[in-house]
Amino acid sequence: MTQNPLTVTVAKDLEDLIPVFMTNRNKEVETLRGALTAGDFEQLKQLGHRMKGVGRSYGFVTVSEIGKRVEDAAAKSDRGAIGACIAEYADYLARVKVVYE
């Protein structure tokens, strides 16, 4: 069975934590944008690093993957790549659906 790539399956026992997790991810998008505007690559690197650690732990593989790309791009001060990552992240969060099992 092919699964919609924007559907994330999360363990049932994490259900109570997901609303706060999603709220924090959306806040994270704003923080990323602010850091990019300020050209604060150190903060961008830390934010990417954090996304990388927390995303997959909850089951959100895409969050970890985008986080890794943000971290790597920040290390190279690559504004363009970071901007693309942020846009992709915002789009992902707007469309992702969570199911519990």
Added chain:
Amino acid sequence: MNDSVGARAAPAGTAFRVLVVDDDADMVAFLAMLLHKEGLRVETASDGESALASIHASPPDLVLLDVMMPGTSGFEVCRRLKSEEGTALIPVVLVTALEDTQSRVRGIEAGADDFLSKPVKREELVARVKTLRRLHETRKELESRRLAAEVQRKEAVRKAFSRYISPRLAERIADGGEQGNPFQGRAQRTNLVALFADLRGFTRMTEKTEVVSVVGMLNEYFGVLTDAAYQNDGTIFNMAGDSLLVGFNVPFPQADAAARAWRTALDMVERFAPVASDWQKRHGLALGVGIGICTGEAIIGNVGSEHYANYTIIGNPVNTAARLMQLAAAGEVLLCGPMYERIRHLVSGHTVEGRGDVTLRGRSEPIPVYAVRAAARAAA
């Protein structure tokens, strides 16, 4: 921030307590939830300094520690915990998204007990925590057994030595200070102060008093003298008949050995005065303590055979103190010249009489002798 989220786990005090340290609130919530499910009590901290404060205030059984945090890093928190005696044994698991070898090496150098990679896999987390919990509980059990054995050993040492030296000195030996047990060392030369005390009128006492009473009186007399010696941290080397030999600056160095010996002599005379007064009333006996003190170089060590030996002091100051004691009248303290010179600043207020140079029995050369009578001695 440091807030306990473990109220739903086993009751405090019995549950295995885990401190989760991470600046990411979602990561903390995730780890705490998984640990709760394992029946563990979870506490949290969001930065290195508050984690250290929490650990010092109430050491947990395990720390899950994020590496990259603003301010004090996880490496630094780990290094500080492992360098302090009170926290060194708490297992620390570094939780990090860093997977490169260099970070692992830094973690090992900081003293980390284990590593957990982010993203965290719950099966791996549970397995590692279980293993560390088992290890920690085994370590605690061994530590508590070691402490019990240590208490037992100290008690045995204290009991063995408390008949010869003051409780304070016995405590020092039991604690392993002063290079351990000095009584097992080789004989050596050292400067010491020897104090001999005996009972003036003892022979008459044994003639006039029932044997049972004599033993009781001697015990009372030695009780007074040994209390005075121990009060000043003197070491009793010999007790024979009615005489007592007390050493100072042995087996442990005492910079104020002469002053301690002098205070001991005063205490002996003063404390025995009411006892002597009571004996006079009850038995019609006039008794008092005579004391001789001398200082100089002597030998300290175990003397005897494989079957019987004494830890004792031998040499001129000991012989001289014994001769001075024999010459001392009741309530009188006789001092050799060097001893007097060391305590002359302490004897003002007491009656001091220079006896000139005296040739003591067994000595070819005369030595200067001083007699001191303490004010309290008059009661004797």
